[in-house]
Amino acid sequence: xxxxxxxxxxxxxxxxxxxxxxxxxxxxxxxxxxxxxxxxxxxxxxxxxxxxxxxxxxxxxxxxxxxxxxxxxxxxxxxxxxxxxxxxxxxxxxxxxxxxxxxxxxxxxxxxxxxxxxxxxxxxxxxxxxxxxxxxxxxxxxxxxxxxxxxxxxxxxxxxxxxxxxxxxxxxxxxxxxxxxxxxxxxxxxxxxxxxxxxxxxxxxxxxxxxxxxxxxxxxxxxxxxxxxxxxxxxxxxxxxxxxxxxxxxxxxxxxxxxxxxxxxxxxxxxxxxxxxxxxxxxxxxxxxxxxxxxxxxxxxxxxx
Ligand SMILES: [Zn+2]
Numbered sequence: 001x002x003x004x005x006x007x008x009x010x011x012x013x014x015x016x017x018x019x020x021x022x023x024x025x026x027x028x029x030x031x032x033x034x035x036x037x038x039x040x041x042x043x044x045x046x047x048x049x050x051x052x053x054x055x056x057x058x059x060x061x062x063x064x065x066x067x068x069x070x071x072x073x074x075x076x077x078x079x080x081x082x083x084x085x086x087x088x089x090x091x092x093x094x095x096x097x098x099x100x101x102x103x104x105x106x107x108x109x110x111x112x113x114x115x116x117x118x119x120x121x122x123x124x125x126x127x128x129x130x131x132x133x134x135x136x137x138x139x140x141x142x143x144x145x146x147x148x149x150x151x152x153x154x155x156x157x158x159x160x161x162x163x164x165x166x167x168x169x170x171x172x173x174x175x176x177x178x179x180x181x182x183x184x185x186x187x188x189x190x191x192x193x194x195x196x197x198x199x200x201x202x203x204x205x206x207x208x209x210x211x212x213x214x215x216x217x218x219x220x221x222x223x224x225x226x227x228x229x230x231x232x233x234x235x236x237x238x239x240x241x242x243x244x245x246x247x248x249x250x251x252x253x254x255x256x257x258x259x260x261x262x263x264x265x266x267x268x269x270x271x272x273x274x275x276x277x278x279x280x281x282x283x284x285x286x287x288x289x290x291x292x293x294x295x296x297x298x299x300x301x302x303x304x305x
Contacts, residue, residue: 001290006080016072017046021059023294023301030062031055064116064303070105074098075300078109083292088263088278111274113296118277120299121284126186127209131166131246132216132225134195135253137260139269160269162276163190163203166248168215184248186284189256189276191269195221201228215246252283 001009010016021041029039031050039048039057047056060066065075077098081089089097091107100106136159167185188207192199201224208214211230216222217237226232235245243250256279260267264275285292 001080001084001293003080003084006076006293010073010076013071013073016076017059019076019297020065020072020301023298024059024063027298027301029057032057032062062303064112064300068105068109068112070100070109074100074106075109075113076297078106078113079293079296079300082110082113082278083282083296086282086286088259088275090263111271113300114274114278116299116303117281117296118273119303121186121188121277121281124186125207125209126165126167126188127212128185129168129170129182129213129215130208131168131249132204132214132222133164133242133246133249133253134192134221135162135164135189135249135257136160137162137257137267137272139272140266160272161192161195162253162272163192163200164188164249164253165190165204165207166252168248182248184251187248187252187280189252189280191273191276195219197221197224201225204228217242217246252279255279255283 010019028037029048030037031039031053033055034050034053036050036052038051040051042049042056045056046059048059049056060068060072065072068075078089078094081094081097089110091103091110094110095103095106098106138158139160141158164187166187168182169185170182190203190207192203197220200221204214204225205228208229210228213231213233214222214225214229215233215235216225218234222232222234225234237245256276259279260275267275281296282292285295288295
């Protein structure tokens with residue numbers, strides 16, 4: 001959806017509320033008290049009333065917008081901005097575009113959207129052949145660690161560890177330029193505490209199908225993976241060959257890093273996952289085009305608080 005279409009479709013708060021209600025009506029409203037699904041619409045109050053127990057809920061309750069006081073149109077603008085670019089927008093930029101006087105609610109809105117993206121992608125597990133590796137993302141030094149001397153390279157206090165998984169599919173009858181690189185399917189990125197096998201194995205277990213084939217280097221971090229998937233191909237990969245042998249995880253890592261560097265600076269480690277959620281969500285839906293706006297809006301309505 002281009003900007004003119006967006007403005008034409010959502011010229012005011014009313015049009016956004018009507019669209020939001022349309023989606024809620026399709027998805028269904030869930031009574032928080034009796035779990036009933038049938039509601040009357042109280043037009044004068046803009047509330048739903050449970051047919052069984054008469055409990056009333058607002059248009060926003062039970063959605064990602066529940067605890068936000070910002071107009072729905074702000075949310076719509078934010079969803080439009082985030083879904084209309086492969087890149088991203090900083091909270092400061094969105095605040096400027098909205099002309100809103102406070103930074104915090106805009107920042108919270110964007111992070112809520114990124115959480116919703118993460119929840120949505122959390123519903124899918126990767127399958128088939130999957131490349132897996134870890135990456136180190138620069139993040140702001142944690143306050144209490146600022147006084148300590150910084151260690152260099154891997155494990156430095158300014159790096160946060162991320163486990164990256166990418167479905168890597170050989171497409172029959174198709175070869176790329178160098179005849180090697182298979183096509184990429186869905187990807188996932190998960191912030192991890194450390195590289196211990198007992199940390200990594202359960203995360204992989206939660207995110208990939210047990211029928212999948214995992215491709216990794218022969219790091220000790222991955223020794224238990226053979227127990228949770230159909231096949232684990234651990235190979236000795238020299239450092240200079242890693243981008244050739246696990247191409248998609250490394251393309252994803254460098255693209256995500258570039259996005260973070262360009263748009264968001266000084267990310268606190270605890271928020272890195274949210275930014276990665278946004279990167280993966282959009283990467284996984286890169287062919288959706290204009291439909292992405294509606295998809296994310298629907299995901300906000302079905303959000304699990
Ligand atoms: Zn009820």
